Amino acid sequence: MNGMTAVVEAEGLTKFYGRRRGLEDLDLTIQPGEVFGYLGPNGSGKTTTIRLLLDVIRPTRGRVTVLGSDPGDAAVRARVGYLPGELALAGRERAGQYLRFLGDARGGVAQARIDELAERLEADLSVPMGKLSKGNKQKVGLIQAFMHRPEFLILDEPTSGLDPLVQQEFLAMVREVRADGRTVLMSSHVLAEVEHVSDRVGIVRSGRLVAVEEVAALREKAVRRVELHFDAPVPAEAFEGLPGVRDLRVAGASVTCTIDGRPDALIKAAARFTVVHLVSAEPDLEEIFLTYYSGEEERHARADDAESA
Amino acid sequence: MxxxxxxxxxxxxxxxxxxTVGISAFLSLYMGIYGNIKKSPEVYGPAALAKFPGALRDLMGGLADITSGAGYLQSVVYQLFVPMLFIACAWxxxxxxxxxxxxxxxxxxTxxxxxxxxxxxxxxxTAAVIGLLAAAAATYGVALAIATSVGMGVSAARILAAHTGVFLLALFFGTLTLAIGAATGRRGLASAVTATWVVTGYAVVTVGQSVSAISWLKWVSPFYYYLDGKPIYQGVPVGDYLVLVGATAVLLxxxxxxxxxxxxxx
Structure with missing residues (x-):
């Protein structure tokens, strides 16, 4: 595509652990410069996908390339940064020493770069790793993933254990990576954590990718809940049948409804009365997404039934 | 590196x-005792050893002649305790x-x-081999120093021959543990297989030697290739040690x- 090699290209990627399905028939392409949010509940196949991309585990069938190479090619892993979902750090070794080792093993990272990231995330690298709190372990994990400025960052549940301020700093780091034209795959079990930085999101459930959608498109589909309060009771007829307005409830001086897309018609109808208060809730993308993919699932279930029939 | x-x-x-500290302490203690034995051999002579039950003597490699420096080193130090300590370290x-x-x-x-x-x-x-080699070198230094100070009358080359055997034996079992762990990812399994092979391997070359039905098992016991050549008495048993090296290479x-x-x- 435009002569650019896809960062991830998976075709029919499948992993079974014995008879248990980890991931089945994943077809996914991630383009350079993209931030891809990978969503799903625990045990749905997110970590399986990520570990396949890093050659920690091997596919049962199907194929995948990372930065144009087979994940088994060790050299390509120098261009990848990885934060494991369950990061284990232990022992008496200081975090700073361990980071220097990881940097050396990836071909060298300047100490100044490690210190800069530690300062941004407020991580204390002089603490023995076995004594790090959950949040501090996660910071050390983020530093090692970002420090060698990899072309492709794979982050499994990156925000877990981080306090809100550090989460903001982390999201800023992700935006910087994207601004550099580098690529990010980050998993989460909640959309809210990734929607503000992701270009696209994919949902995986029970080992299947059930939906991939651009976040901007999702926003357009967003259903918004609106509440209007007037200085006097309003007639219900004034709001009935407005385009895009649903779930209308008129009770005395207040009107509540949900709107699809533009709020224009509702605003114009309301303008005929005296508005004293207006509440418009941020659209819950997750809700839309969930409705969307539960529909997908039903279709899958029907297809499965048809197959077995 | x-x-x-x-x-x-x-x-x-x-x-x-x-x-390294533990094995050095063991060597200092046990080899130090030889000073007393040398002074009063009648207390520890054949008559005294005859009081031990036969099976126990077999388990200790026969316990023949512990009043001589070489006999004491072979039976008390290099027969069971030092190899087992090194094997535990390598494991x-x-x-x-x-x-x-x-x-x-x-x-x-990683x-x-x-x-x-x-x-x-x-x-x-390789890092494990370097580490084990460093521990072996340090404890060899300790063994040599004490052997000299208590007047064991065993040459540095013979002690080195025995120490090399201990190193190779431990390396074999360490590599066995590594191989099972590398193949399965299960530490418990690796430990169990190694422990079983160590215990039965040692038993068949000691108490098992008098039982003809199982004496052939000595061929699969790494201890056989360490003990059979009696390195304290006869120097490096080249062929036997090469068997250990070869088996380790196969495991690796x-x-x-x-x-x-x-x-x-x-």
């Missing part, structure tokens, strides 16, 4: 220092190389470094091939 090898040595350092290193960090999740980042799987295993193994190759093919941490 590759970064992973340096890092592995750092990880093994504490356990290696612990074992620990064998687990630390792959299975233990895999079970605790620490290996996850295998995602730009180092291919076979190299990961070889560098972890198996470990590398198995680890290269396998899913890690599942």
């Amino acid at each position: 590759p970064a992973l090898m340096t890092q592995s040595l750092r990880e093994y350092r504490r356990t290696l220092i612990g074992w 620990g290193l064998g687990n630390r190389a792959i299975a233990q960090p895999e079970e605790s999740g620490l290996l996850e980042l 295998v995602t470094l730009p180092i291919d799987r076979v190299r990961v295993l070889l560098q972890r193994f 190759l198996t470990a590398a091939l198995a680890f290269d093919r396998r899913d890690v941490g599942v």
Whole structure:
């Protein structure tokens, strides 16, 4: 595509652990410069996908390339940064020493770069790793993933254990990576954590990718809940049948409804009365997404039934 | 030295220092006692040893002639205790190389470094060998110093021959532990197989030698290739030691091939 090699290209990627399905028939392409949010509940196949991309585990069938190479090619892993979902750090070794080792093993990272990231995330690298709190372990994990400025960052549940301020700093780091034209795959079990930085999101459930959608498109589909309060009771007829307005409830001086897309018609109808208060809730993308993919699932279930029939 | 090898040595350092200190203390204590035996051989002579039950004497390699320096070294020091201590140390290193960090999740980042799987295993193994060799060299120094000071009358070359055998024997069992851990990722399994082979292997070359039905099992006991040549008396049994080296190489190759093919941490 435009002569650019896809960062991830998976075709029919499948992993079974014995008879248990980890991931089945994943077809996914991630383009350079993209931030891809990978969503799903625990045990749905997110970590399986990520570990396949890093050659920690091997596919049962199907194929995948990372930065144009087979994940088994060790050299390509120098261009990848990885934060494991369950990061284990232990022992008496200081975090700073361990980071220097990881940097050396990836071909060298300047100490100044490690210190800069530690300062941004407020991580204390002089603490023995076995004594790090959950949040501090996660910071050390983020530093090692970002420090060698990899072309492709794979982050499994990156925000877990981080306090809100550090989460903001982390999201800023992700935006910087994207601004550099580098690529990010980050998993989460909640959309809210990734929607503000992701270009696209994919949902995986029970080992299947059930939906991939651009976040901007999702926003357009967003259903918004609106509440209007007037200085006097309003007639219900004034709001009935407005385009895009649903779930209308008129009770005395207040009107509540949900709107699809533009709020224009509702605003114009309301303008005929005296508005004293207006509440418009941020659209819950997750809700839309969930409705969307539960529909997908039903279709899958029907297809499965048809197959077995 | 590759970064992973340096890092592995750092990880093994504490356990290696612990074992080196422990084995040195054991050597000082047991070899120090020889001073008393030398002074009053009648107390520890054949008449005294005859009081031990036969099976116990067999287990201790016969306990013949512990009043001579060579006999004492062979029976009390190099027969059972020093090999077992070194094997325990090597077994620990064998687990630390792959299975233990895999079970605790620490290996996850290591295998995602730009180092291919076979190299990961070889560098972890080489670091363990260097560590074990350092422990063997240090304890050889201790053994030699005490042997000289209490006047054991055994040459440095003979003590080196025995110490080399201990090192090779421990290396074999350490590599066995590593190989099972590398092939399965299970520390418990690796420990159980190694422990079983150590105990039965030692039993068949000692108490088992008088039971003709199982005496052929000595061929699969690594202890046979260490003890049979009597290195304290006869120097390095080259052929026997090469068998240990060869068997270790086969185990290492198996470990590398198995680890290269396998899913890690599942």
